[in-house]
């Protein structure tokens with residue numbers, strides 16, 4: 001008989017999947033109201049806040065859910081590394097697809113920030129080509145290609161068709177196809193994990209209500225530093241740009257691009273280049289076997305074992321917590337001065353057309369020389385009241 005075990009640390013992947021469903025639902029609603037054109041995009045977002053408050057709330061939920069999704073995925077990865085899932089010989093594709101899913105996630109974050117086309121979006125749209133320009137050999141051509149190819153409707157298609165399809169294919173290999181074979185299948189999985197995700201959904205809804213994106217123009221404008229210290233989904237991208245605050249040229253690229261790339265490649269390849277002897281078959285490994293034994297012992301030995309099991313659980317939990325702190329700590333330390341919600345204080349239509357909407361000459365680095373100056377761009381993002 002198979003005894004089902006519930007562990008809180010098995011749930012981060014499930015929560016991520018539930019949040020992805022939330023993103024799909026809110027995203028479809030938003031797509032109904034969004035106009036993917038340079039001159040209309042921001043106006044279409046603003047009109048939600050004046051005319052369609054419930055949809056505006058959904059937009060802010062979509063934003064906050066993106067943050068929670070990224071955090072859940074990070075915790076899921078930390079837990080998988082600690083559980084040494086990469087040692088499993090039969091689950092190589094599972095591991096690889098999991099690591100590869102990181103790429104569409106970043107794609108979603110970047111294209112998602114760009115879609116509203118205010119100055120935050122403009123900043124990101126210009127920084128992505130700057131960023132890839134530093135790759136040797138192909139960098140400059142790739143960067144030029146991104147600049148030339150950028151249109152609002154393309155960014156929209158990437159965000160709502162290309163990336164979702166790619167994610168679905170990877171998720172299917174990574175999780176769905178396995179879950180479908182289990183007792184109860186997808187239904188039971190979503191019921192169980194949905195229940196666990198419920199408190200997070202409530203927090204997301206509340207955050208969206210309490211801390212909406214300042215969008216009104218110019219009636220209620222934020223202060224320049226608003227959003228400082230508040231974690232947002234953008235932080236997961238800003239972390240790659242933060243090195244420009246501390247280093248110049250090559251070293252900024254080294255820490256912002258090559259180090260993360262190396263980590264990604266090593267992580268993705270782990271099960272492939274580890275010595276064969278280290279890898280284990282899933283039969284040997286199956287934590288559920290251990291759990292099942294522990295569960296029978298539990299019945300036999302009563303309270304004593306219960307104490308030990310609790311101890312093991314607490315120990316496991318504390319380990320995950322410590323590693324998560326080590327991961328999110330520097331993340332917070334570097335990004336907290338980022339006033340993500342404050343751009344609209346200066347960059348709103350009340351401050352003149354030049355400051356209100358991104359200029360029509362936005363791709364032209366001769367007319368807008370600041371754009372190719374990464375140090376200016378990053379310092380202006382983190383300290384807009386000082387550097388402008």
Ligand code: HEC
Nearest residue numbers: 119120122123224339342343345346368370381384385388
């Ligand atoms: C204190 C007011 C203020 C705040 C807050 C502010 N900016 Fe700026 N920003 C400026 C000024 C002034 C300029 C220079 C405009 C010019 O050159 O005509 C500028 C320039 C820029 C540029 C250069 C592009 C160009 O066309 O010259 C970008 C991109 C930008 N800001 C994005 C942002 C973002 C993103 C935020 C929020 C994180 C932000 N700004 C917050 C005042 C501000």
